Amino acid sequence: MESQTYDSFPRVPDQWVEIVKAQVAELWPVIEVPCIRGGGGGAGGGGMLPISKNKWKHPNPNRGLLTCWKAAFAKGYKTIGDLKTHWAGSGDYSSPKDPSGNKICLKCQLTGECKTGCGRSNSHLVYGNDVIAKLHKHLEDCGVPN
Ligand SMILES: [Zn+2]
Numbered sequence: 001m002e003s004q005t006y007d008s009f010p011r012v013p014d015q016w017v018e019i020v021k022a023q024v025a026e027l028w029p030v031i032e033v034p035c036i037r038g039g040g041g042g043a044g045g046g047g048m049l050p051i052s053k054n055k056w057k058h059p060n061p062n063r064g065l066l067t068c069w070k071a072a073f074a075k076g077y078k079t080i081g082d083l084k085t086h087w088a089g090s091g092d093y094s095s096p097k098d099p100s101g102n103k104i105c106l107k108c109q110l111t112g113e114c115k116t117g118c119g120r121s122n123s124h125l126v127y128g129n130d131v132i133a134k135l136h137k138h139l140e141d142c143g144v145p146n
Helices: 002-008 011-023 027-045 063-074 081-085 106-111 129-141
Strands: 055-057 113-115
Touching: 063 106, 063 129, 106 113, 106 129
Parallel strands: none
Antiparallel strands: 055 113
């Protein structure tokens, strides 16, 4: 007998629940909203850091060299390695050196950007006109018009 009355009962309480829900509607959203906000905010805040992890930016790149590289890029030079491919200077291809004897990181000087782990990071410097002229000559030897 008890199980029968129990089975037949739920329909009535269902209606009551609807009535109760309608009467205390203000209480239900208060419980749910903090859960949604907490999940969404946490995921969005952590996604921005890894992008610039290894990127190194030249503080004051030479604009003339940047312009030359843009022109080279427009002619189909995609990477610094393409300069070597187009080498038309005398003798074997060799990267220009700075007054201290460091091989100059062309990527850094031509694009204004490189990586923190670059093997030539000791040439990630602001150079004077002598070195800039040398780099322009190097670009010329690689088929890039000034
Ligand atoms: Zn570099």
